[in-house]
Amino acid sequence: MLWPSLLDPRLHGADDLCAVSADGVRVRFLDGRELLCGSSGLWNANLGYGNEAIAQACADALRDASYLSVFRYENVYARRAAQALIEAAGADHYGRVVFSTSGGAANDLVMKLARHYHALRGEGARKLVVGLRDSYHGLTFGGFALTGENLGQAVYGVDQRLVRHVSPNSVDEIAQLAAQQGGRIAAVVVEPVLGSGAVPLTPEYVATLLELRDRYGFLLVADEVATGFGRTGDFFASQRWPAPPDLLITSKGLTNGTQAAAAVLLPSALAEPFDAAGDVFVHGETQAGTPVTCAAILATVEEMRRLDAVASARRLSGVLDERLAELVDAEPLVSGTTGIGCFRSIRLRTPGGEPLPQAEVPGVVAAIREAGAIVHPSVGGVQILPALVYTDDEVTELLDCVRAGVAAHARQAEVV
Secondary structure, eight states, rough: OOTTTOGGGGTTTTTOOOHHHHHHHHEEEEOOOEESSSSHHHHHHOOEEEEEEEHHHHHHHHTTTTTOSSSSSSOOOHHHHHHHHHHHOOOOOOOOOEEESSSSHHHHHHHHHHHHHEEEEETTTOEEEEEEEEOOOOSHHHHHHHOOOOTTTTTTTOOOOEEEEEEOOOOHHHHHHHHHHGGGEEEEEEEETTTTTTTEEOOOHHHHHHHHHHOOOOOOEEETTTTTTTTTTSSGGGGGGSOOEEEEEEGGGGGGSSSSSSEEEOHHHHHHHHHHHHHOOOOOTTTTTTTHHHHHHHHHHHHHHHHHHHHHHHHHHHHHHHHHHHHHHHHHTTEEEEEEEEEEEEBBBOTTTTTGGGHHHHHHHHHHHHEEOOEEEEEEEEEEEOTTTOHHHHHHHHHHHHHHHHHHHHHHHHOO
């Protein structure tokens, strides 16, 4: 019997949580209901479900090449996908791509790459990797160690001895850590918008990270697993930074959610120590960079351009600004919102005015689902990440479902 991820064991086997198909921005379930998807799958189906061009590209690659790897070999699909990603992110800065299979695995890859890079340059003491509190970088052992949200790392024996966490947007904390440990820091890894709570990094904080990077010599990594592919109103959120990061991680929207895929982009200069020493970077994944994966990447990039998805994201962001402001004004149980672009969090409070306890959030999510929309938990509320192909009416429908679900949960809490 299926053991689903991060689901209360009491809900395993429930037909109303078992999806059977999806199309556009709606998902059908085994109990017969069709719900509006308010989270783009898991932040990944940015262009909606069932995109024909991406499906056809995957089918063609499976027929023409089946399986080819980038493990001690190359394949033309991977070469083309790497070039497309470099062009999308900025060929004036990026020059190399390493493929992976998930955001968590890509974070593992980055931690290894940063330490190996410094070792080749005679700075083997640089082993520390710094992340932010309340961040999310996956649940593989490396990414789990870097994740700044307490999700049971101690229970699983996750080794965090070479990881440090600082508060997001606290200039003083990161500056103090850099002053104390600058010569030991291999990399600082940040999400441009923290996935837990949809908290954007402030311009002041980004500027500080860039300045400290230049002063102390660590690598700055933008984990754009969730923020990439138009989600925040740019192809990549870090493209708005005053200077680019040293490495960029992308996943989720990379294949519009159709394949287990991730990629790490870096300047050619970061590969030079490996090339000069003839040293092999020890990382490989069986399903990374396969023809079907890379065909999906290529088709997704092309569809992003054909649909002008980044411009759509910016337009939808303005609609969300208006609708969310209306929701805050009209609904006493909504205390505020955070986030940017099509990456938002709705913060809730109890009828007594206190912040909604995290233990009550699953009940709110269930009530919103009953009202007709799929959302996921956030910090003291829910996340909404509409697909970039949403209409204005679908934005209104989503927020109507949120409001109805919040009210229904409050009524249920009063009864209990």
